Amino acid sequence: MSLEHVLNARSVAVVGASKVPTKRGYQTIRTLLDEGYEGAIYPVNPKESRIMGLACHTAVSKIPGDVDVALIATPARTVPAILEDCGKKGVKGAVILATGFGETGATGKALENRVLEAAGSNHIRLIGPNTSGMMNLKDNLNLVGLKDSPRGDIALLTQSGNMALTLITEAKLKSRKGFTYYVGVGNEADIRFHEYLEFFRNDPDTRAILMYVEGMRDGRKFLQTAYKTTEKKPVVLLKSGRSSTGKRSAGSHTGALAGMSRVAKGAFERAGIIVIENSDELFPAAESLSSLPPIRNNRIAILADGGGHATIAADTLTDLGVQIPELEKKTQDKLRAILPGGAAVRNPIDVAGGTDDNPAIFADCARIILNDPNVGGLLIVGLFGGYGIRFAASLAMMEEDAAHQMGKMVRRYKKAIVVHSLYNSEKPHSLDLLRYYDIPVFGSLDVACKSIGVLAQYGRYLKGYHAKTNFVFNWGAKAKPDGRKIIDTVYRQGRTALLEPEAKRLLGLHGAAVTRDVLAGTAQEAADAAAVMGGKVALKIASPDILHKSDAKGVLLNLSGKEKVKKAFREIIKNARTFKADARIEGVLVCPMVQTGVEVIIGTKIDDQFGPVIMYGLGGVMVEILKDVSFRVLPITRLTARMMIEDTKSHPILDGVRGDTPHDKKALINLLLTCSEIIEAYPQIEEMDLNPVIVHHEGLSVVDARILLKPSGDAEKGGPAA
Template identity: 65%
Template sequence: MSLDKIFNAESVAIIGASRNLTKRGYQAIKILLEEEFEGAIYPVNPKEKRILGLRCYPDVDSIPDSVDVALVTTPAATVPDILEACGRKGIAGVVAIAGGFGETGAKGIELETRLLETARNNNVRLVGPNTSGMMNLKSNLNLVGLKDAPRGDIALISQSGNMALSLITEAKIKSQRGFSYYVGVGNEVDIKFHEYLRFFKNDPETAAILMYVEGMRQGREFLQEAYKTTRQKPVILLKSGRSATGRKAAGSHTGAMAGISEVASTTFARAGICVVDNADELFSVAETLSCLPPIKNDRIAILADGGGHATIAADLLTDLGLTIPELTEHTQNNLRKILPPAATVRNPVDVAGGTDAEPTLFADCARIILNDPHVGGLLLVGLFGGYGIRFAESLALQEEDAAHQMGKLVVSRKKPIVVHSLYSYEKPHSLHLLRYYNIPVYDSIDVACRCIGALGEYGRYLGAYRAKTNFILNPEHKRKSAGVKIITGALEDGRDSLLETEGLELLALHGAMALFKDKSGRPVVKPHQSFVEKTGNNGNGYLATSEEEAAGFFRKIGKPVAMKVVSPDIIHKSDVKGVRLDIRTEEDVRGAFAAIMRNSKNYVPDADIRGILVSPMAEPGLEVIIGTKTDEQFGPIIMYGLGGIMVEILHDVAFRVVPISRRSAKKMIEETKSFPILRGVRGQAPRDRKAIENLLLICSEVMEAYPEIREMDLNPVIVHGQGLSIVDVRILLHASR
């Protein structure tokens, strides 16, 4: 059902209406009347006749007219029955304030389940429960009870009422912008984040969407909707619940998924969302993105009236990944004509006192700088707005004139200006004028830099939009019948993991064999399937069931080998001493076979041992790890990083949500701290990055193709100058599927 009838309701029932001034059922009616909500208001309370001059009804069924939305302020245990009554009445949506559901434990989860079933069975959409309410500030539909919220074009979605209050208060005090809607998501039992996002994407009076998120129940659907939304309007998000303590707090607060997973930040950014880590920057970034055009080339000019601020700004913008380009000679010459000889004109531009007696020069400099083809946006830092306060009152008029000119520049050049001013707290008229022209002003240089950085980030995303994934999984197009047979066989066998030989064969089916190279660098050709079934040779080794077979395979391989136990009952082979490396003679092969079998039986007496895998020893190289798992919020994800024991020590890894593109695979490799090692350091040869990219794409495809796979670990993968060797494969399955 569309959310339009909820957010744009023309009639509202207040269930749990009260004459008690401290109760939500009183405050809701009072604020609707004070803010002159034009629709009908129906208080519901069987003990009252009238509240605040309005007739009170004993129950929902008694209301003579149709009702669009109901605000329910009664205790948690009463809400399911009220939902049923609302369904009979044909009410489109219910906003449930009460806590005491999934956030409280087992009994609360049981009540929450009943609540959802009742809502579905009665065709009622549910906001919350455990929500602070919702507002449509355009129509004065205020079901929060918060007075004087500033009106504007930013939609606010929050899982915390206190965070919403903080953001609304900040907007009221510091900005000239405000909100079109607010909704408290609460426990997200029925209406999910992506549904709110879709509604605000389609709302013509919403320019940007601001979000505070603790956890999500349907993260994959949210990413798919965000991918569509961010192309049309910016989405700004603060994620919490990143630490272990934060995850516990998030779970106890909302009853939603316990915090945002470790992949969230990168994942949200891939969907075009501007992720903010600092709560103090959240509204400012949203304000900037809602009113200014994105920067198309990541290149920022800095205009300052002091060297210190210019240097700090340059450092901050560089840390944010933006470029501070040198201005063209033509631009520099034009600046020299109007600034004193001591001025710096290369970028950052320091006016060196040139504006002390003539602050209109700021506008002249801005015009020259924004005409430079190398420049995508301008950051003005320092004292602007304070010249009339610090030096002479007459200069205030010049600052106002400069503000008018800079406002018109943003429109004509379609390039943004963001201002940092030490005098923002004084609220001079010149800064008021800048905000009137949609030029945001901040008293913090860090916040100003983060805001113009967000314009660069958003412009960068839009420029590469067609290269991004849409987060849609298409397993039916990637599955192979032989792969299905391998997985089905394991599940029918009662196993929740594949044998290593099966895992290697599954990878081979999706093209991984081309990644295996012999000593001379030639690809190892995948044998015919019948040969695999007969001998156990999967192109990367042979499965021996006796000492004699193992010795024969050693002779066939013709170089040092590794030997590993293959058993569905032994996942961690090293733990049972089921691995032997660098075996160089037939005699040692026989001895290793016997020792591995003996050790395995000693550790797991009833182990179903299928044989011993005899593989050529991998050539030396760099150990990396590629892993996949099913994230509880976003579904299948993939990880890359340094392998072996280093992954646990350094945790130098990169994550992406599956499926990934080649561009994403390349970025994953490049964003790890160990990336320079692949390029070759201190005389070492470069490693085959293209082979890693190919294997990442194959693992992404396998994870997408077979939803039965719960987790996949390739660790280590040894990367050579040419090609790579997959030394160990572990694939775990969802046993219940």
């Protein structure tokens, strides 16, 4: 069912209506009346006849008119029965304020399930439970009770009432911007984040979406929806908390390394979402993105009235990945013509006192700079807005005139202007005028830099939008018949871990360069296999119960000669028995030693919120110590594979150091794409670790491979999280 009847409700029942001013059942009705909500308001309380002049009803089902949404402000235990009663009336949605549901443990989860059952059987969509409420500020539909919330063009989604209050207060005190909607998502028991996102994407009055997220029930669906949304509207998000994803699969390197913050940040950014890490930058970023055009060439000019601020801004923007281009010669010449001889005009531009007696020159400089084709946006830093305070009151009118001019420039040139002012807290009229023209003004230089930086980040994303993935899998389409047979055999034998020969055979079916290994059941078989291979070999324990072979001293390298191989075989078997007496031992794997190269790791796992993800990084036994890895949500493209490699600190090693020949990054990219293909082909796979992969000057070798399957009951298409 559409959220239209819930978020744009034309009639509201307040269950738990009250005459006590501290109760939500009072505050909501009072706010609806005071703010001029034009829909029908129905207080529900069997103990009262009238509340604030409105007739009170004993139950929702007794209300004479239609009811779109019910605000339920009663204890958690009462909610299932109330929803059953709402169902008799045909209520479309309910906002459940109470706590005491899934967030409190098993008992609360059972109650939440009863709530969902009652809502589902009666076709009622739920906001919450454990929510602060919902506001449609366009229609004065305020089910939060927070008065005088600023109206504007930003939709707000949070899982924290306090964060919502912080953002709404910040908008009211520091900005001319406001909100179209606010939704406290709460436990996300029914309506999910992606459904709200889709609604706001299609809302003509919403220009940007601002989110505070602690956790998601369906992260992959959210990414798929975000991918479609960010093409049309910017989405700004602050993610807090970490998941327990890695704990479930501590038996693999990938599971141990996959923290929620790393996976989520990369996934969100790949969907075009602007991820904010500092809470004081959250609203300013949304304000800028909802007010100004994106900067599509990633080039920003800095106009300052002091060298210190200009240098700090240049450093900060560079750290944010923004280019500070040198201005064209004719642009520099025009600036020199109106500024003192000591002015710096290359970029950053320092007026060197040229505005002290006439701050309107800021507007003249801005016009010249924005005409430069190298410039996509302009950051003004320093004293603007304070000349009338700092020097002479007569200068205030010049600043106001400059503000008018700069406001018109944004519309004329379709280029962003963001202003940092030391006098922002003084609230001079010139800065209010800038905000009137939707030019954001900030007292913090760091926040100002971040705010124009996100315009460049969003512009970079839009420029390459069609090269991005839509996060959709075509499950099983590229599976090989022999690959299916391998997985079926593992399940039939009651296992969920492929033996290394099975894992390598599966990889080889999809074109991966795996080593040609032989599984030996006796010391003699191992010696014979080594002799056929020629050269030096490695021996590795083959056991579904020993995932980390090195921990069990189950790997011996650089062996040659039959007697040494036999001795090594017996030693490995003994070590395995010592490590785990009841381990199932299939034999010892005899592997040819491969040529030297750079050791890397590639791994995949199922993230609780986003489904299959892939990891790349520096490999070998040091991977969990150095943790030089990058993550992406699957599937990936060739460009994404290359960026995964470049995101690691160690990636220059592949280019060759101290005159060494470069290693084969193309082969590595192809292997990453092969791993993506395998996960899409076989939804039964829970985790995959290739560690190490040796990248040579030409080609590569998958030396060790581990594949874990989902329990057979969870092996349906895509698995529970995908």
